[in-house]
Amino acid sequence: MRGTTVLPGTPGPEPQPGALPMHRLEVPMSNAMPFAIGTFDTIGPMSRAAFPHRHTFYEIVHVTSGTGAHVVDLFRWRLRPPHLCVIAPGQVHHWEGATGLEGSVVIFTEDFLLDHPGDRELLRRLGERPWRDLDEATHDRTARLIADLDDEYRTGADGFATVLRALLHILVVRAARLPEPASAPPLTRPGAVAEEFDRLLARNDPALWSVRACAERIGVSGGYLAEAVKSATGRTPGRLIREARTHEAKRLLARTDLTVRQVAARAGFADPAYFCRFFRRETGVSPGDFRRGRDVGGGIHHDHRLQSIVRPQPPA
Template sequence: MARSSTPPLPLHEIEVPVPNGLSPFAIGTFDEIGSFTRARFPHRHDFYEILYLTGGGGVHVVDFEPYDIEPHSVYVLAPGQVHFWKDTELIVGRVLIFAEEFLLVHPGGLLPAPGGSPLLRLTGDQVDLVAGILDDIDHEYRTRQPGYATMLQAHLHILLVQIQRLRQAHPTVAASSSIVWRFTRLVTKHVLTERSVAAYAEHVGVTPGHLTDLVRAAMGTTPGAVIRAALALEAKRLLAQTELTIAQIAHRLTFEDPSYFGRFFKREAGTSPGDFRREIREKYQIARDR
């Protein structure tokens, strides 16, 4: 499947400082990783980000869904997800960032499927479990003993497995197979140029019917609905953060007819593009054209 030639969406992207020269991986406090970690404007990254919050207050907004900030909260953000902080007090905790190529194995099954909830709230022994693994990662990262890169990869793998186990045990979080994960990641990358369920099924090596069964079992929805939701999310990002007209956004999303785009968006989002733009900006006081 060819990568989209469409220019990147005009949302804020961050050049990440990577202490100690180890790339593509870093761990530290919010202050150590950089001020962008507390940014109050919508932005997104081209790497994975795990946030472990131990203090603070306010709201963390991920793809326009608000989550109250509470201690012992873990967020796993995928590349391309838009997030920002609103009405926040001092946010305390750890930030872990890494690129997909840093993982020991293919991430399918280890990371939440795109479109799922990014949040996991820890309770009881779960707090010590996750905090202990992060302590181990932080120690290896700072001491840099021989073989530390391999140790970091191993500890990261353990952390992701434990987070996935905890997510699967949570009644509101569905587990996803490797195939479902690959499908949803492909959709997030290529939805502007490919919207055929059959094409995605072929790319992940299954029939459209089998892909439908897997997605329905893991996510409670259909592949077509995942594709439409991803397209609607791209539209929301453009509406919230650019001054493109509705017709220009329709064109950017490869809709030939702006009126059809309007009907599509209202069906998916429950409101018109213009009303969404006005309401989301008023709700979050989103600054324009950063």
């Protein structure tokens, strides 16, 4: 979605007083795939940030060594590697007293899940209890899978984007199978309203693509929904609904032969012309241009590798 990735050198938005930094994925060009994998060192210093912040993207961390703790939504997880951790967009987190931190970091936006939209729900559930301990066999299998992801990403051979999506899908499904931690925050925490809102959006039901409809389904006022969602994610319900509609439109354009008019209808737009204006405003390209440009990483050759995460200044 537009605003979740930026070009190199793009300054971060001015933080609002009292607001936490929101980090976006930095990509080498506007149509580059929103995915990267590397070590804590190659991804950059933000992968070890010691101050509370949020992301517009998912982050999967495979920790192989280190001491200290990782704080996610105010819950402190002590490091006893090996671990696998999943951080969802909008979750507040930071590293606390971490030393000797080593492992792999995988980062990607929802746009990278077009082949497997069901992974969004798995990732949301993993984000509720993000830290999973790994036994020796599971650690070895996870390390091999991540090594395959890293090799595919760095080699960039024909069809690498499709292979990356398939390998990421396997990683997400396997992570969801792991036993939940014995010590974990309760699921009835204040973010429950925001989580229910997220579940509603995951249905891709046009009848729920309005703040009012979601608030009524959850049983809260529109104002309370807005407050809960903004507190949990740093974004408004309206913004997230627009992102959900855009994501569904992208999926239909990329994975079906539906006409633009038919895609507009499936995405809840009665007027195809308005849909085209909406899509361009949200993505920066027309539906037709997006569909023609989906061979990035296949027929188009360029350095797809991401360099870093955009780094807003930490709060004083």
